[in-house]
Amino acid sequence: xxxxxxxxxxxxxxxxxxxxxxxxxxxxxxxxxxxxxxxxxxxxxxxxxxxxxxxxxxxxxxxxxxxxxxxxxxxxxxxxxxxxxxxxxxxxxxxxxxxxxxxxxxxxxxxxxxxxxxxxxxxxxxxxxxxxxxxxxxxxxxxxxxxxxxxxxxxxxxxxxxxxxxxxxxxxxxxxxxxxxxxxxxxxxxxxxxxxxxxxxxxxxxxxxxxxxxxxxxxxxxxxxxxxxxxxxxxxxxxxxxxxxxxxxxxxxxxxxxxxxxxxxxxxxxxxxxxxxxxxxxxxxxxxxxxxxxxxxxxxxxxxxxxxxxxxxxxxxxxxxxxxxx
Numbered sequence: 001x002x003x004x005x006x007x008x009x010x011x012x013x014x015x016x017x018x019x020x021x022x023x024x025x026x027x028x029x030x031x032x033x034x035x036x037x038x039x040x041x042x043x044x045x046x047x048x049x050x051x052x053x054x055x056x057x058x059x060x061x062x063x064x065x066x067x068x069x070x071x072x073x074x075x076x077x078x079x080x081x082x083x084x085x086x087x088x089x090x091x092x093x094x095x096x097x098x099x100x101x102x103x104x105x106x107x108x109x110x111x112x113x114x115x116x117x118x119x120x121x122x123x124x125x126x127x128x129x130x131x132x133x134x135x136x137x138x139x140x141x142x143x144x145x146x147x148x149x150x151x152x153x154x155x156x157x158x159x160x161x162x163x164x165x166x167x168x169x170x171x172x173x174x175x176x177x178x179x180x181x182x183x184x185x186x187x188x189x190x191x192x193x194x195x196x197x198x199x200x201x202x203x204x205x206x207x208x209x210x211x212x213x214x215x216x217x218x219x220x221x222x223x224x225x226x227x228x229x230x231x232x233x234x235x236x237x238x239x240x241x242x243x244x245x246x247x248x249x250x251x252x253x254x255x256x257x258x259x260x261x262x263x264x265x266x267x268x269x270x271x272x273x274x275x276x277x278x279x280x281x282x283x284x285x286x287x288x289x290x291x292x293x294x295x296x297x298x299x300x301x302x303x304x305x306x307x308x309x310x311x312x313x314x315x316x317x318x319x320x321x322x323x324x325x326x
Contacts, residue, residue: 013070013086021065023048024056025102026080029071036183037080038071040093042110042120043102044142046134056101056133064092097123100133103142175224179324182317191224195324197317212241216308218290218318220325231325233290237266237303239279244270249304252283256296263289263301287325294318 019035020028024045028035046053064087073083085092096102097120104124107117128135173186173193186193196219215238222231235252239245247270252263266281281303293299294315301308 013072015068015070017068018064018066018087021057021061024053024060025096027060027064027085029069031183036071038073038085039080039082040085040096040102041074041083042105042112042116043093043096044105045096045102046140050140052134052137052140056096059099059101060092060096063087063095094120094123098127100127100130100135103134105142106144109144173224175229176324179320182321182324186224192222193224194219194221195321196220197321212239212245214239214306214308218321220321222325229325233285233287233325235263235283235285235301237279237281237283239277239281241277241279242275244277244279245306246279246281246304250281251304252281252285253302254289254293255298255300255302256292257298259292261289261292287322290318290322294322 014029014031016029016031016036018027019030022028022037025040025043026037027040028037045056064085067087069085069087069092071081071083071085073081075082097104104117104120105112107114112120127133134140171186171188173184173188176184176186176193176195179195182195182197184193184195197217217236219234219236220231221234222229237246246266246268250266250268252266254261254263263285264283266283268279268281270277270279272278293301299315
Protein backbone atom coordinates (compact mmCIF):
# COMPACT_ATOMS: atom_id res chain seq x y z
CA UNK A 1 0.00 0.00 0.00
CA UNK A 2 1.47 3.28 -1.10
CA UNK A 3 2.60 5.29 1.89
CA UNK A 4 3.60 2.43 4.16
CA UNK A 5 6.93 2.92 5.91
CA UNK A 6 9.34 1.45 3.36
CA UNK A 7 12.90 0.14 3.22
CA UNK A 8 14.41 0.28 -0.26
CA UNK A 9 16.23 -2.99 0.30
CA UNK A 10 12.99 -4.78 1.18
CA UNK A 11 10.94 -3.47 -1.71
CA UNK A 12 9.45 -5.17 -4.71
CA UNK A 13 10.55 -3.25 -7.80
CA UNK A 14 7.86 -2.08 -10.22
CA UNK A 15 8.89 -2.59 -13.88
CA UNK A 16 7.91 -0.13 -16.61
CA UNK A 17 9.09 2.13 -19.40
CA UNK A 18 9.89 5.84 -19.20
CA UNK A 19 7.52 7.64 -21.58
CA UNK A 20 8.06 11.29 -20.59
CA UNK A 21 10.23 13.63 -18.52
CA UNK A 22 8.23 16.26 -16.60
CA UNK A 23 11.11 18.24 -15.12
CA UNK A 24 14.77 17.88 -14.19
CA UNK A 25 14.12 15.13 -11.62
CA UNK A 26 10.66 13.72 -12.45
CA UNK A 27 9.74 11.18 -15.11
CA UNK A 28 6.55 9.42 -16.21
CA UNK A 29 6.69 5.63 -16.24
CA UNK A 30 4.19 3.43 -18.07
CA UNK A 31 3.36 0.37 -15.96
CA UNK A 32 0.73 -2.30 -16.49
CA UNK A 33 -2.03 -0.33 -14.77
CA UNK A 34 -1.32 3.11 -16.25
CA UNK A 35 1.11 6.03 -16.02
CA UNK A 36 2.83 7.04 -12.80
CA UNK A 37 4.98 10.12 -12.15
CA UNK A 38 8.19 9.25 -10.30
CA UNK A 39 10.51 11.79 -8.70
CA UNK A 40 14.14 10.77 -8.18
CA UNK A 41 14.90 10.22 -4.53
CA UNK A 42 17.42 12.13 -2.41
CA UNK A 43 18.40 14.76 -4.98
CA UNK A 44 17.49 18.37 -5.63
CA UNK A 45 17.92 20.23 -8.90
CA UNK A 46 17.96 23.94 -9.81
CA UNK A 47 14.45 25.47 -9.98
CA UNK A 48 12.64 25.85 -13.29
CA UNK A 49 13.60 29.53 -13.41
CA UNK A 50 17.34 28.72 -13.36
CA UNK A 51 19.03 28.51 -16.79
CA UNK A 52 20.63 25.17 -15.93
CA UNK A 53 17.28 23.49 -15.21
CA UNK A 54 16.48 22.84 -18.87
CA UNK A 55 19.91 21.42 -19.61
CA UNK A 56 19.60 19.06 -16.64
CA UNK A 57 16.13 18.06 -17.79
CA UNK A 58 17.58 17.25 -21.21
CA UNK A 59 20.35 15.24 -19.54
CA UNK A 60 17.78 13.22 -17.61
CA UNK A 61 15.79 12.69 -20.81
CA UNK A 62 18.90 11.37 -22.57
CA UNK A 63 19.56 8.99 -19.67
CA UNK A 64 16.15 7.34 -19.39
CA UNK A 65 13.55 8.29 -22.01
CA UNK A 66 12.22 5.19 -23.78
CA UNK A 67 14.19 2.81 -21.55
CA UNK A 68 12.92 -0.10 -19.49
CA UNK A 69 13.34 0.65 -15.80
CA UNK A 70 12.34 -0.46 -12.33
CA UNK A 71 11.26 1.95 -9.65
CA UNK A 72 11.18 1.39 -5.90
CA UNK A 73 8.78 3.93 -4.34
CA UNK A 74 9.28 5.18 -0.80
CA UNK A 75 6.95 8.17 -0.56
CA UNK A 76 3.91 9.73 -2.23
CA UNK A 77 2.82 13.33 -2.75
CA UNK A 78 -0.45 14.58 -4.22
CA UNK A 79 0.67 14.09 -7.82
CA UNK A 80 3.65 11.73 -7.85
CA UNK A 81 5.63 9.04 -6.08
CA UNK A 82 9.21 9.54 -4.91
CA UNK A 83 11.71 6.71 -5.04
CA UNK A 84 14.67 4.90 -6.51
CA UNK A 85 14.81 4.57 -10.30
CA UNK A 86 17.05 1.88 -11.81
CA UNK A 87 17.99 1.46 -15.47
CA UNK A 88 20.53 -1.13 -16.65
CA UNK A 89 21.42 -1.75 -12.98
CA UNK A 90 22.26 1.95 -12.53
CA UNK A 91 20.65 4.05 -9.80
CA UNK A 92 19.65 7.17 -11.77
CA UNK A 93 19.84 9.42 -8.70
CA UNK A 94 23.46 8.37 -8.23
CA UNK A 95 24.18 8.93 -11.92
CA UNK A 96 22.69 12.43 -11.76
CA UNK A 97 24.83 13.27 -8.73
CA UNK A 98 27.96 11.93 -10.46
CA UNK A 99 27.20 14.10 -13.50
CA UNK A 100 26.73 17.23 -11.38
CA UNK A 101 23.06 17.29 -12.38
CA UNK A 102 21.83 18.00 -8.86
CA UNK A 103 22.64 18.18 -5.17
CA UNK A 104 22.46 15.39 -2.62
CA UNK A 105 19.75 16.22 -0.04
CA UNK A 106 21.11 16.15 3.55
CA UNK A 107 19.96 13.12 5.56
CA UNK A 108 18.59 15.46 8.24
CA UNK A 109 16.03 16.58 5.63
CA UNK A 110 15.50 13.39 3.63
CA UNK A 111 15.80 10.77 6.38
CA UNK A 112 18.10 8.66 4.19
CA UNK A 113 19.84 5.90 6.17
CA UNK A 114 23.53 6.23 6.99
CA UNK A 115 24.92 3.62 4.60
CA UNK A 116 22.78 4.82 1.70
CA UNK A 117 23.75 8.42 2.37
CA UNK A 118 27.46 7.58 2.38
CA UNK A 119 27.12 5.75 -0.95
CA UNK A 120 25.28 8.64 -2.62
CA UNK A 121 27.69 11.14 -1.14
CA UNK A 122 30.68 9.58 -2.93
CA UNK A 123 29.07 10.41 -6.30
CA UNK A 124 28.37 14.00 -5.32
CA UNK A 125 31.88 14.46 -3.90
CA UNK A 126 33.45 13.33 -7.19
CA UNK A 127 31.33 15.77 -9.22
CA UNK A 128 32.09 18.60 -6.79
CA UNK A 129 35.83 18.02 -7.03
CA UNK A 130 35.64 18.08 -10.83
CA UNK A 131 33.32 21.14 -10.83
CA UNK A 132 30.73 19.40 -12.95
CA UNK A 133 27.27 20.81 -13.61
CA UNK A 134 25.83 22.68 -10.63
CA UNK A 135 29.30 22.82 -9.07
CA UNK A 136 30.60 24.88 -11.99
CA UNK A 137 28.30 27.80 -11.14
CA UNK A 138 28.93 29.32 -7.71
CA UNK A 139 25.69 31.31 -7.90
CA UNK A 140 23.58 28.14 -7.82
CA UNK A 141 22.54 27.06 -4.33
CA UNK A 142 20.25 24.30 -3.07
CA UNK A 143 17.21 25.38 -1.07
CA UNK A 144 18.75 24.40 2.29
CA UNK A 145 21.79 26.64 1.75
CA UNK A 146 21.70 29.83 3.82
CA UNK A 147 22.54 31.88 0.71
CA UNK A 148 19.55 30.50 -1.22
CA UNK A 149 16.77 32.95 -2.08
CA UNK A 150 13.59 31.29 -3.25
CA UNK A 151 12.40 32.71 -6.62
CA UNK A 152 8.92 34.19 -6.86
CA UNK A 153 6.70 32.26 -9.19
CA UNK A 154 3.10 31.29 -9.72
CA UNK A 155 1.98 28.01 -8.22
CA UNK A 156 1.80 25.37 -10.93
CA UNK A 157 -1.56 23.64 -11.33
CA UNK A 158 -1.89 20.06 -10.15
CA UNK A 159 -1.44 17.50 -12.90
CA UNK A 160 -3.56 14.41 -13.32
CA UNK A 161 -1.99 11.50 -15.16
CA UNK A 162 -4.39 9.74 -17.50
CA UNK A 163 -4.26 6.01 -18.03
CA UNK A 164 -2.15 5.07 -21.05
CA UNK A 165 -3.75 3.07 -23.91
CA UNK A 166 -3.60 -0.49 -22.56
CA UNK A 167 -6.40 -2.41 -24.23
CA UNK A 168 -9.49 -3.01 -22.14
CA UNK A 169 -8.78 -0.20 -19.64
CA UNK A 170 -7.76 2.47 -22.16
CA UNK A 171 -10.92 4.66 -22.27
CA UNK A 172 -11.18 7.99 -20.41
CA UNK A 173 -13.88 8.40 -17.77
CA UNK A 174 -15.09 12.02 -18.00
CA UNK A 175 -16.94 11.68 -14.68
CA UNK A 176 -13.88 10.64 -12.71
CA UNK A 177 -12.52 14.13 -12.05
CA UNK A 178 -9.13 15.00 -10.54
CA UNK A 179 -7.62 11.92 -8.86
CA UNK A 180 -4.07 13.20 -8.34
CA UNK A 181 -1.41 10.46 -8.41
CA UNK A 182 -3.83 7.54 -8.26
CA UNK A 183 -3.58 4.98 -11.06
CA UNK A 184 -6.75 4.35 -12.99
CA UNK A 185 -8.37 2.67 -15.99
CA UNK A 186 -11.83 2.54 -17.54
CA UNK A 187 -13.79 0.64 -20.16
CA UNK A 188 -16.56 2.78 -21.66
CA UNK A 189 -18.44 -0.17 -23.13
CA UNK A 190 -18.83 -2.15 -19.89
CA UNK A 191 -18.69 0.98 -17.68
CA UNK A 192 -16.22 -0.86 -15.43
CA UNK A 193 -13.19 0.92 -14.03
CA UNK A 194 -10.62 0.99 -11.27
CA UNK A 195 -8.72 3.59 -9.25
CA UNK A 196 -5.85 2.57 -7.04
CA UNK A 197 -2.54 2.91 -5.32
CA UNK A 198 0.26 1.00 -7.11
CA UNK A 199 2.26 -1.84 -5.62
CA UNK A 200 4.64 -0.73 -2.88
CA UNK A 201 7.16 -2.59 -0.79
CA UNK A 202 6.71 -2.86 2.96
CA UNK A 203 9.52 -2.38 5.43
CA UNK A 204 10.42 -5.12 7.86
CA UNK A 205 13.75 -5.26 9.72
CA UNK A 206 13.65 -9.07 9.59
CA UNK A 207 12.98 -9.31 5.84
CA UNK A 208 16.56 -9.63 4.59
CA UNK A 209 17.66 -11.97 7.38
CA UNK A 210 14.66 -14.26 6.87
CA UNK A 211 14.74 -13.94 3.08
CA UNK A 212 11.31 -12.58 2.30
CA UNK A 213 9.88 -9.50 0.60
CA UNK A 214 6.37 -8.08 0.68
CA UNK A 215 4.42 -5.74 -1.57
CA UNK A 216 0.93 -4.29 -0.98
CA UNK A 217 -1.55 -2.30 -3.06
CA UNK A 218 -5.10 -0.96 -2.69
CA UNK A 219 -7.60 -0.66 -5.54
CA UNK A 220 -11.22 0.45 -5.85
CA UNK A 221 -13.08 -1.47 -8.59
CA UNK A 222 -16.32 0.17 -9.71
CA UNK A 223 -19.20 0.28 -12.15
CA UNK A 224 -20.24 3.71 -13.45
CA UNK A 225 -24.05 3.87 -13.30
CA UNK A 226 -26.72 6.45 -14.05
CA UNK A 227 -27.30 7.08 -10.34
CA UNK A 228 -23.65 7.04 -9.36
CA UNK A 229 -20.62 4.85 -8.84
CA UNK A 230 -20.79 1.49 -7.06
CA UNK A 231 -17.97 -0.91 -6.31
CA UNK A 232 -15.65 -2.42 -3.72
CA UNK A 233 -12.15 -2.04 -2.30
CA UNK A 234 -9.49 -4.74 -2.63
CA UNK A 235 -6.18 -4.96 -0.80
CA UNK A 236 -3.61 -7.27 -2.40
CA UNK A 237 -0.52 -8.57 -0.60
CA UNK A 238 2.28 -10.21 -2.59
CA UNK A 239 4.93 -12.24 -0.78
CA UNK A 240 8.20 -13.72 -2.06
CA UNK A 241 9.85 -15.97 0.49
CA UNK A 242 11.96 -19.06 1.14
CA UNK A 243 8.92 -20.59 2.87
CA UNK A 244 5.14 -20.18 2.92
CA UNK A 245 4.25 -17.30 5.25
CA UNK A 246 0.47 -17.07 5.02
CA UNK A 247 -0.72 -20.67 4.71
CA UNK A 248 -1.86 -21.01 8.34
CA UNK A 249 -2.61 -17.45 9.46
CA UNK A 250 -3.73 -14.80 6.95
CA UNK A 251 -6.58 -12.78 8.50
CA UNK A 252 -6.27 -9.07 7.67
CA UNK A 253 -6.64 -6.97 10.82
CA UNK A 254 -6.79 -3.20 11.13
CA UNK A 255 -5.77 -0.98 14.06
CA UNK A 256 -7.22 2.50 14.54
CA UNK A 257 -6.46 4.52 17.69
CA UNK A 258 -6.05 1.38 19.79
CA UNK A 259 -9.10 -0.43 18.44
CA UNK A 260 -8.62 -3.72 16.62
CA UNK A 261 -11.02 -4.77 13.84
CA UNK A 262 -11.04 -7.67 11.38
CA UNK A 263 -10.95 -6.60 7.73
CA UNK A 264 -11.37 -10.03 6.17
CA UNK A 265 -9.97 -13.33 4.93
CA UNK A 266 -8.20 -13.55 1.56
CA UNK A 267 -8.44 -15.41 -1.66
CA UNK A 268 -4.96 -16.95 -1.54
CA UNK A 269 -2.92 -18.23 -4.48
CA UNK A 270 0.50 -19.82 -3.96
CA UNK A 271 3.14 -21.25 -6.26
CA UNK A 272 6.79 -22.27 -6.07
CA UNK A 273 9.52 -21.38 -8.56
CA UNK A 274 12.87 -22.93 -7.73
CA UNK A 275 13.48 -22.27 -4.03
CA UNK A 276 11.11 -19.28 -3.84
CA UNK A 277 7.46 -19.35 -2.76
CA UNK A 278 5.13 -16.72 -4.22
CA UNK A 279 1.89 -15.99 -2.36
CA UNK A 280 -0.82 -13.57 -3.47
CA UNK A 281 -3.54 -12.67 -0.97
CA UNK A 282 -6.51 -10.61 -2.15
CA UNK A 283 -8.91 -9.16 0.42
CA UNK A 284 -12.26 -7.61 -0.42
CA UNK A 285 -12.48 -4.82 2.17
CA UNK A 286 -15.48 -2.83 3.36
CA UNK A 287 -15.55 0.91 2.80
CA UNK A 288 -16.03 1.38 6.55
CA UNK A 289 -12.63 -0.25 7.20
CA UNK A 290 -10.90 2.13 4.79
CA UNK A 291 -12.67 5.06 6.48
CA UNK A 292 -11.40 3.95 9.90
CA UNK A 293 -7.82 3.80 8.59
CA UNK A 294 -8.16 7.16 6.86
CA UNK A 295 -9.58 9.07 9.82
CA UNK A 296 -7.76 7.71 12.88
CA UNK A 297 -4.57 9.18 14.35
CA UNK A 298 -2.65 5.96 15.01
CA UNK A 299 -3.24 3.30 12.37
CA UNK A 300 -1.81 0.09 10.95
CA UNK A 301 -2.74 -3.28 9.52
CA UNK A 302 -1.61 -6.85 10.11
CA UNK A 303 -1.78 -9.82 7.75
CA UNK A 304 -1.54 -13.01 9.73
CA UNK A 305 1.52 -12.55 11.96
CA UNK A 306 3.04 -9.73 9.91
CA UNK A 307 2.34 -6.11 11.00
CA UNK A 308 2.64 -3.12 8.67
CA UNK A 309 2.76 0.45 9.97
CA UNK A 310 1.16 3.08 7.77
CA UNK A 311 2.93 6.33 6.94
CA UNK A 312 0.80 9.34 7.98
CA UNK A 313 0.91 10.75 4.42
CA UNK A 314 -1.09 7.78 3.19
CA UNK A 315 -4.25 8.97 4.92
CA UNK A 316 -4.57 11.93 2.55
CA UNK A 317 -4.44 9.48 -0.36
CA UNK A 318 -6.99 7.18 1.27
CA UNK A 319 -9.38 10.11 1.65
CA UNK A 320 -8.85 10.94 -2.02
CA UNK A 321 -9.70 7.34 -2.90
CA UNK A 322 -12.79 7.45 -0.68
CA UNK A 323 -13.97 10.58 -2.50
CA UNK A 324 -13.62 8.79 -5.83
CA UNK A 325 -15.74 5.90 -4.54
CA UNK A 326 -18.72 8.09 -3.61
